[in-house]
Amino acid sequence: xxxxxxxxxxxxxxxxxxxxxxxxxxxxxxxxxxxxxxxxxxxxxxxxxxxxxxxxxxxxxxxxxxxxxxxxxxxxxxxxxxxxxxxxxxxxxxxxxxxxxxxxxxxxxxx
Amino acid sequence: xxxxxxxxxxxxxxxxxxxxxxxxxxxxxxxxxxxxxxxxxxxxxxxxxxxxxxxxxxxxxxxxxxxxxxxxxxxxxxxxxxxxxxxxxxxxxxxxxxxxxxxxxxxxxxxxxx
Numbered sequence: 548x549x550x551x552x553x554x555x556x557x558x559x560x561x562x563x564x565x566x567x568x569x570x571x572x573x574x575x576x577x578x579x580x581x582x583x584x585x586x587x588x589x590x591x592x593x594x595x596x597x598x599x600x601x602x603x604x605x606x607x608x609x610x611x612x613x614x615x616x617x618x619x620x621x622x623x624x625x626x627x628x629x630x631x632x633x634x635x636x637x638x639x640x641x642x643x644x645x646x647x648x649x650x651x652x653x654x655x656x657x658x
Numbered sequence: 659x660x661x662x663x664x665x666x667x668x669x670x671x672x673x674x675x676x677x678x679x680x681x682x683x684x685x686x687x688x689x690x691x692x693x694x695x696x697x698x699x700x701x702x703x704x705x706x707x708x709x710x711x712x713x714x715x716x717x718x719x720x721x722x723x724x725x726x727x728x729x730x731x732x733x734x735x736x737x738x739x740x741x742x743x744x745x746x747x748x749x750x751x752x753x754x755x756x757x758x759x760x761x762x763x764x765x766x767x768x769x770x771x772x
Contacts, residue, residue: 551700553700555698579759581760581761583763588746588766588768589765589766590662590664590748590750590763590764590765590766591701591748591763592763593760593761593762596760635700635701637761639759641759644689644706644708644752644754644759645691645703645706645716646759646761648693648700648701648702649700650698650699650700651698651699651700653698
């Protein structure tokens with residue numbers, strides 16, 4: 548079993564839709580959770596970073612962590628064509644100083 | 659203007675040749691990382707370094723080598739022993755144990771073996 552599982556998609560939705568991207572993980576030692584956005588042929592950029600269970604909101608983006616279920620989600624409201632990218636979840640723990648990346652979900656927002 | 663630079667952007671190599679990918683950061687970060695990304699796949703860790711003159715193998719270190727002689731620089735050599743080197747290579751840095759754990763990425767180097 549992989550430490551982090553993420554549906555690779557592809558996922559295609561119309562502009563304005565609410566998008567839900569999800570990951571599950573197996574390592575209960577993970578303490579912090581990141582979401583990265585990667586445009587084609589570019590390096591990933593950090594989108595959201597959260598430590599605890601619950602929700603964290605930043606503009607149209609909401610990161611949700613459920614440590615009891617080992618389930619993390621990223622919601623995008625009012626999706627825009629510029630949101631079309633690959634989204635990678637990446638949990639980590641303080642001691643290891645490493646992140647474990649999911650496979651990435653390729654998202655397309657259609658105008 | 660702080661950030662991470664990688665060079666070259668595209669690199670072509672003949673089979674049997676070693677090549678070195680450059681990674682430089684001016685963020686004063688302690689930790690640096692090298693990842694490999696294959697089409698449709700996530701990032702796999704090759705090597706990482708938390709301080710100067712020290713580095714650790716990641717999940718797929720075979721066929722690669724690194725050095726960390728300066729805080730700002732973490733070059734990656736892809737040796738002829740790497741069986742399938744064609745991939746997108748990403749360098750990242752983070753504040754390390756002295757700070758938060760976010761990793762910041764460079765623009766990547768696309769290596770193609772001819």
